[in-house]
Amino acid sequence: MPTVSDARFTLPSFAKINLTLRVLGRRTDGYHEIETVFQTVTLHDRLTFAARDDGQIELACDAPGVPCDETNLVHRAAVALRQRYGTGRGTRINLEKKIPAGGGLGGGSSNAAVALVGLARLWKIETDRRALAEIGASLGADVPFFLTGGTALGTGRGTGIHALPDMPPQQLLIVTPHIEVSTAAAYKSLNAHALTKAVAPANLAVSRAQAEISGLPHAALRNDFESVVYGLHPEIGRARDALTAAGASGALLSGSGASVFGLFENAEVRDGARVSLRVERGWQVFACETLARVAYAQAVGAIEF
Numbered sequence: 001m002p003t004v005s006d007a008r009f010t011l012p013s014f015a016k017i018n019l020t021l022r023v024l025g026r027r028t029d030g031y032h033e034i035e036t037v038f039q040t041v042t043l044h045d046r047l048t049f050a051a052r053d054d055g056q057i058e059l060a061c062d063a064p065g066v067p068c069d070e071t072n073l074v075h076r077a078a079v080a081l082r083q084r085y086g087t088g089r090g091t092r093i094n095l096e097k098k099i100p101a102g103g104g105l106g107g108g109s110s111n112a113a114v115a116l117v118g119l120a121r122l123w124k125i126e127t128d129r130r131a132l133a134e135i136g137a138s139l140g141a142d143v144p145f146f147l148t149g150g151t152a153l154g155t156g157r158g159t160g161i162h163a164l165p166d167m168p169p170q171q172l173l174i175v176t177p178h179i180e181v182s183t184a185a186a187y188k189s190l191n192a193h194a195l196t197k198a199v200a201p202a203n204l205a206v207s208r209a210q211a212e213i214s215g216l217p218h219a220a221l222r223n224d225f226e227s228v229v230y231g232l233h234p235e236i237g238r239a240r241d242a243l244t245a246a247g248a249s250g251a252l253l254s255g256s257g258a259s260v261f262g263l264f265e266n267a268e269v270r271d272g273a274r275v276s277l278r279v280e281r282g283w284q285v286f287a288c289e290t291l292a293r294v295a296y297a298q299a300v301g302a303i304e305f
Contacts, residue, residue: 008051011047020037022036034157036153041174043286044099061095077143105259109145112140113147137159150292152293166293170263176286
């Protein structure tokens with residue numbers, strides 16, 4: 001039987017929300033050009049890493065339906081890191097899931113980014129954030145953001161990450177109805193035209209994002225997918241309306257759904273809203289807070305944040 005070494009540690013894997021998400025058009029490579037403001041939140045999974053002496057990559061997960069084979073982004077991240085640095089070392093990774101899969105909260109991408117960070121530590125690989133972000137971009141568009149954290153602008157496919165000043169701390173409720181949203185169908189419904197000219201330079205986009213997020217004017221909350229996702233899935237729109245009715249000062253779809261989040265002035269109002277929303281069948285309701293970049297870096301232990 002293969003053995004596992006004594007090297008063992010656990011890292012959190014945080015979720016994200018999108019404070020803004022604009023779909024600018026279709027790129028020549030078939031992907032869509034977007035501009036989004038990411039924000040890490042305290043809702044998180046947990047990854048526990050242990051070394052194996054036989055070179056095997058083993059993944060276990062406590063959530064039913066989550067694959068533990070080569071299709072999982074965590075497994076793919078381990079393979080990609082080994083290929084990049086030419087190591088043959090093995091690992092056992094235990095994934096404890098709390099972030100809803102397919103909820104627009106970046107759980108899989110966060111898991112992949114944390115796997116890169118954790119395995120670089122476990123395998124004693126000398127690397128940096130830029131190199132890990134390059135690997136992450138090959139795995140998924142949201143992965144590079146989780147090597148920065150806090151408040152950040154994403155451009156291009158979402159892989160161009162530009163750190164922004166952290167938004168003011170906010171109390172949040174995240175509601176995830178039991179609905180599967182097809183991102184491909186959401187993009188198709190937007191009917192975005194092909195790009196015919198370059199979008200605004202990144203520095204202008206950063207300046208605009210800083211102006212919108214500074215002081216958190218709730219009118220700045222915007223997600224282009226709302227116009228189509230609520231039509232395709234009215235229950236998600238009902239969840240957003242329920243957050244507003246429960247006292248949220250602003251509410252928005254995250255990613256292409258199915259999660260929506262509400263911003264609350266304080267924890268007391270948020271917790272009261274949580275009680276009222278938890279009576280809804282088929283909705284997962286999470287109370288959490290925004291997570292600033294320094295706190296994120298300290299928790300994850302990422303390289304050169």
